[in-house]
Amino acid sequence: MDYTIDFIVKIRDELKKELKPSRYEHTLGVAYTAACMAFMYGEDPLKAELAGILHDCAKCFSNADLIRMCEEAGISLSREEIESPAVIHAVYGRYLAATRFGIMDEDILNAIGNHTTGRPCMSVLEKIIYIADYIEPLRNQAPNLREMRRLAFRDLDECVYQILMSTIDYLTGRGAPIVPATMNAFAWYKREREHL
Numbered sequence: 001m002d003y004t005i006d007f008i009v010k011i012r013d014e015l016k017k018e019l020k021p022s023r024y025e026h027t028l029g030v031a032y033t034a035a036c037m038a039f040m041y042g043e044d045p046l047k048a049e050l051a052g053i054l055h056d057c058a059k060c061f062s063n064a065d066l067i068r069m070c071e072e073a074g075i076s077l078s079r080e081e082i083e084s085p086a087v088i089h090a091v092y093g094r095y096l097a098a099t100r101f102g103i104m105d106e107d108i109l110n111a112i113g114n115h116t117t118g119r120p121c122m123s124v125l126e127k128i129i130y131i132a133d134y135i136e137p138l139r140n141q142a143p144n145l146r147e148m149r150r151l152a153f154r155d156l157d158e159c160v161y162q163i164l165m166s167t168i169d170y171l172t173g174r175g176a177p178i179v180p181a182t183m184n185a186f187a188w189y190k191r192e193r194e195h196l
């Protein structure tokens with residue numbers, strides 16, 4: 001499927017009404033960052049922009065609502081996901097992108113579904129969205145942002161690895177649970193790196 005700018009603008013306008021302003025601005029930042037990264041890595045820039053626009057489409061719901069809506073939609077959540085509810089907007093966002101916005105492209109759906117946790121052996125688009133979510137221009141918390149913004153355009157896998165490591169360090173430091181997908185992704189990218 002080719003993604004037209006009209007289709008993207010229609011979704012963007014709908015989300016503008018639903019997301020709070022700062023979340024909407026973040027969404028635009030991820031979309032534009034993802035489109036730029038797509039130029040670098042030979043991915044379709046409109047597809048990357050669309051995935052960026054949609055990645056937080058379920059962020060407007062509370063954790064309790066997300067858990068309930070997943071149940072109603074027949075999406076089973078693991079115990080770890082329920083203990084780390086921040087990851088559920090990605091799981092439900094994937095479902096919403098398919099059912100409400102009519103996205104059928106598995107790569108876009110995977111990019112939305114895995115954008116908070118990562119996973120082993122991500123596609124180029126999944127890596128782009130995972131990284132763009134971390135480095136977009138309005139992000140200002142992570143200590144390694146400057147370095148990650150450079151690395152994002154130099155070495156996709158190394159950048160994913162470094163962001164996974166920072167995320168795990170951050171969650172460990174706060175005593176927060178870490179979902180298996182993140183640990184599995186970290187182990188996978190670490191192994192890949194060692195075999196270079």
Ligand SMILES: [Fe+2]
Pocket residue numbers: 055056059089090115116
């Ligand atoms: Fe998110």
Ligand SMILES: [Fe+2]
Pocket residue numbers: 026030055056133
């Ligand atoms: Fe995000």
